[in-house]
Amino acid sequence: MEAQQLLxxxxxxxxxxxxxxxxxxxxxxxxxxxxxxxxxxxxxGNVMVxxxxxxxxAVSYSVTLMLLSxxxxxxxxxxxxxxxxxxxxxxSEDFRELNPVLKPVxxxxxxxxxxxxxxxxxxxxIPFVGRARLTVVYPVLLVVAYSVVSNAVNSIxxxxxxxxxxxxxxxxxxxxxxxxxxxxxxxxxxxASLLGSLxxxxxYNRYPARTFGGNVGSNLVSxxxxxxxxxxxxxVFLLVALLPAILNEAVVIASMxxxxxxxxxxxxxxxxxxxxxxxxPDLSAPLTIVRMLSTGGPVNESRVARDIGILxxxxxxxxxxxxxxxxxx
Amino acid sequence: xxxxxxxxxxxxxxxxxxxLSLVAVLASVxxxxxxxxxxAGTFVGLFRLLAALVxxxxxxxxxxxxxxxxxxxxxxx
Numbered sequence: 001m002e003a004q005q006l007l008x009x010x011x012x013x014x015x016x017x018x019x020x021x022x023x024x025x026x027x028x029x030x031x032x033x034x035x036x037x038x039x040x041x042x043x044x045g046n047v048m049v050x051x052x053x054x055x056x057x058a059v060s061y062s063v064t065l066m067l068l069s070x071x072x073x074x075x076x077x078x079x080x081x082x083x084x085x086x087x088x089x090x091x092s093e094d095f096r097e098l099n100p101v102l103k104p105v106x107x108x109x110x111x112x113x114x115x116x117x118x119x120x121x122x123x124x125x126i127p128f129v130g131r132a133r134l135t136v137v138y139p140v141l142l143v144v145a146y147s148v149v150s151n152a153v154n155s156i157x158x159x160x161x162x163x164x165x166x167x168x169x170x171x172x173x174x175x176x177x178x179x180x181x182x183x184x185x186x187x188x189x190x191x192a193s194l195l196g197s198l199x200x201x202x203x204y205n206r207y208p209a210r211t212f213g214g215n216v217g218s219n220l221v222s223x224x225x226x227x228x229x230x231x232x233x234x235x236v237f238l239l240v241a242l243l244p245a246i247l248n249e250a251v252v253i254a255s256m257x258x259x260x261x262x263x264x265x266x267x268x269x270x271x272x273x274x275x276x277x278x279x280x281p282d283l284s285a286p287l288t289i290v291r292m293l294s295t296g297g298p299v300n301e302s303r304v305a306r307d308i309g310i311l312x313x314x315x316x317x318x319x320x321x322x323x324x325x326x327x328x329x
Numbered sequence: 330x331x332x333x334x335x336x337x338x339x340x341x342x343x344x345x346x347x348x349l350s351l352v353a354v355l356a357s358v359x360x361x362x363x364x365x366x367x368x369a370g371t372f373v374g375l376f377r378l379l380a381a382l383v384x385x386x387x388x389x390x391x392x393x394x395x396x397x398x399x400x401x402x403x404x405x406x
Contacts, residue, residue: 126355126356126358126359127352127355127356127359128356128359128360129356129359129360129363132359132362132363133363134362136378137362137378236355239351239355240348240351240352243344243347243348243351244340244344247343247344247347247392247396250389250392250393250396251393251396251397254393279405283401287396287397287400289340291400292336292340292399292400292404293336293337293340294336295336295400295404295405296335296336307336307337307340310337310341311337311340311341311344314341314344314345315344315348318344318345318348322348322352325352
């Protein structure tokens, strides 16, 4: 049985990587045709890059999940519908910016899909305590989680390659956690599909990026990760693994004095001089993870992305330790 | 192999500190709410829930202050 599960995981990764390599390239052509280009702000000059590469990831994730999922049940439907709905909200934002206050409300909608399909178990595994019974609060936390995680992952997608380098360790380590907890087969297939999609996307998004993920990409990844954690019963793993992104989102919101669009920010957290990123000496500028990582002097963009990946690897490893503690309770 | 930068090491230390505090808070929150199953719908259950939320909010506020402190006093030194 375990060998069969591993076979499903490896086939899922292989199929979705190949599909993503094709689909992301097609989404780049589509973005050029629709003039959906974004300025690469950390490059000298006015470099414009296609910004909906995440659409290709959404296609490769969905197609792989439908092809390899053992059955078409409520679990598979949840793993498909929640991330795709979140990605659709992101795609609409890639066309036209959403109101910064309305956006978190919309991003909570994928959580309602999980509640409507009744595919959650309100007994999360908590360190030193074991399974807690949260029948009343869990659905509320679930809806909030989709919104918070979407914003958190979006806030980390700021330099070339950072979305993939941040997400790959989390999704990769969630697979052994799912296997250990005996998560349902569709969850394993979905995790493998997302991992492969991220690997294929990274080929085009690594420095110097040929495409950005866009809100469609970051929303897909975040909603998929929340769905895996909820359906697989490892919510605490995701909370710990996402610590760098959640901390980033929290300090950004706090230092900007509330929910604001990026375009409303007058002072930039970092300065870009000769293609190198450096900490803005103005202390009143918003605080971000990139600003914190560039306090040692000017750094290039690929190094910042690498550092974000290392922080994600650390937090994901700590998340595995947390699950081991929780499991023993 | 690329050397790890000083800000990265300091950020890794920050993540470790926040993780340790988070595990402690999660365990406390879990202990506080774990009995609510038997007391669902009662005032005791509601107060347990409120206490857990307040504890988590205090931790979140402390973490925000810690990150600001880390940036100003640890990373920028």
